[in-house]
Amino acid sequence: MKLQYLEEKGIGLVLSGGGVKGMAHIGLLKALHERGIYPEFVSGVSAGAIVGALYANGIGSSDMLDFFKETPLFKYNFFTFNKPGLFDTEKYHSFFSKYFEKDTFNTLEKSLFVTATDLQSGVAKVFSSGELLRPLLASAALPPVFNPVTIDGRLYADGGIMNNFPIEPLLNKAGFIIGCYTSGMKVVGNGVLKNPIQLANRTNQLMLHANSMEKLYATDLLFRPAGLEHIGVLDKKGIDKAFVIGYDHASRCLDDWNSSDKIGIAD
Numbered sequence: 001m002k003l004q005y006l007e008e009k010g011i012g013l014v015l016s017g018g019g020v021k022g023m024a025h026i027g028l029l030k031a032l033h034e035r036g037i038y039p040e041f042v043s044g045v046s047a048g049a050i051v052g053a054l055y056a057n058g059i060g061s062s063d064m065l066d067f068f069k070e071t072p073l074f075k076y077n078f079f080t081f082n083k084p085g086l087f088d089t090e091k092y093h094s095f096f097s098k099y100f101e102k103d104t105f106n107t108l109e110k111s112l113f114v115t116a117t118d119l120q121s122g123v124a125k126v127f128s129s130g131e132l133l134r135p136l137l138a139s140a141a142l143p144p145v146f147n148p149v150t151i152d153g154r155l156y157a158d159g160g161i162m163n164n165f166p167i168e169p170l171l172n173k174a175g176f177i178i179g180c181y182t183s184g185m186k187v188v189g190n191g192v193l194k195n196p197i198q199l200a201n202r203t204n205q206l207m208l209h210a211n212s213m214e215k216l217y218a219t220d221l222l223f224r225p226a227g228l229e230h231i232g233v234l235d236k237k238g239i240d241k242a243f244v245i246g247y248d249h250a251s252r253c254l255d256d257w258n259s260s261d262k263i264g265i266a267d
Contacts (some may be wrong), residue, residue, distance in 0.1 A: 012174025013039035014167045014219065015048025016212065017160035018182035019142070019233030022047025023068060024225045024246025028180045030061040031250035035258075039178065043113040043126075043169045045159035048180070049139040053132065056110035057100055061243075068239055071095040083147040089137050090149060096133050105129045113169035114139050115159035119148055124162035126169055145234070165212035167219065179219035180246070182228050183209060221257065225249035 015025045025048055032038070044052030054064045071092065080088040097103070105112060105128055114127045116138040127135035131151075138149035138156035148155040159166065160183070170177050193199050216222055225245045231238035 009175035010041070010173070011037065011039040012041040012043070012170035012177040013052070014165060014170060014177060014179040015042065015044035015052050016165050016179075016181045016183050017046030017048055017140075017158065018228070019047055020068075020235050020238045021182040021228040021231050021233065021242050022051060023065070023239050023242035024182045024228055024249070025051040025180050026061050026064045027225075027243045027246025027248070028223055028250040029055055029064075030247050031254055032178075033061075034251075035254060039110065039174075041111045041113070041170050041174050043115070043166045044139075045115040045164060045166050046140045046142070048182075049114045049136055049159065052112055053108070053114070053136055054099060056108040056112040058109050059099060063099075065239060065243060067095075067099055069236070080147060084144070087146050089141045089146040090134075092137060093133055096136060100132060103131055103133045105132050108132075111173070113166065115163050115166040116141075116149075116151075116156040117159050117161040117163075119155045119157050121154075122162075124159060124166070125156065126166070128169070142233075161207075163211060164209075165215045167215050171218075176221075177219045179216060179222045180250075181212065181216055181222065181224050182242075182246070183212070223250055223253060 015022070018024075029051070039055075042052035042056055044050070050067075051064060054067060059067070072095075112128065114132075114135045115124050116127065116135055117123075118125045134149055134151050135156070138151060139159045141147065141149055141156070142158045143161075146157075148157045150156075164183055165179065165181060167177065167179065216224075223246075226249070227245045228242060231242050
């Protein structure tokens with residue numbers, strides 16, 4: 001039984017971006033915990049960074065879902081006219097502080113690595129110590145909806161722009177790496193891209209997908225739940241659906257994988 005030996009390996013977990021689709025990560029964590037698997041190292045980006053931080057802070061799956069349901073994506077008094085984004089990202093700080101009593105990586109129960117994009121230098125930046133909440137906000141600040149976050153005088157935005165599957169921080173730390181990729185792609189017809197917003201969304205999805213493909217196969221076990229492509233990135237009505245998809249997929253695949261000889265993608 002392979003699951004019995006994972007504990008000795010030092011388990012790492014990579015969580016992609018994906019917005020509301022990232023609720024499938026919570027389903028994966030629930031399935032892992034039910035089988036006694038508790039990753040020690042977590043590397044996440046965007047929604048995956050937030051889920052990873054909640055996990056690293058000892059928050060259970062039910063409370064994780066509550067966090068995403070209670071935190072408004074679009075609130076009229078968060079709208080901004082004088083910043084390079086439609087909504088002021090820093091106004092979400094108070095919602096995060098309810099779940100993180102101390103604003104620091106150092107008090108987390110697990111090692112956490114958060115990826116954000118330095119918009120000025122055009123490189124991905126990994127945060128793993130010091131202040132926690134601003135890097136988390138920056139990692140999920142999807143342009144042009146949310147404005148960038150200033151950290152140490154530099155502007156940071158969604159980490160998925162440069163790295164939507166940040167496996168790199170775990171390569172020399174974890175003996176066994178589990179990945180969950182929720183930014184699935186679907187084929188679209190000729191009549192779908194009807195306006196500039198739809199075109200921008202599609203090109204952004206293609207970009208996120210392209211910068212992850214090769215790295216997915218560097219994991220020891222990869223989860224890519226089917227059905228998430230039908231859930232909107234910012235559609236809060238899809239929270240429970242994405243969670244169930246992730247949980248059902250992970251539960252089935254973990255049991256199949258544990259009883260077989262295969263290592264790799266959990267289809």
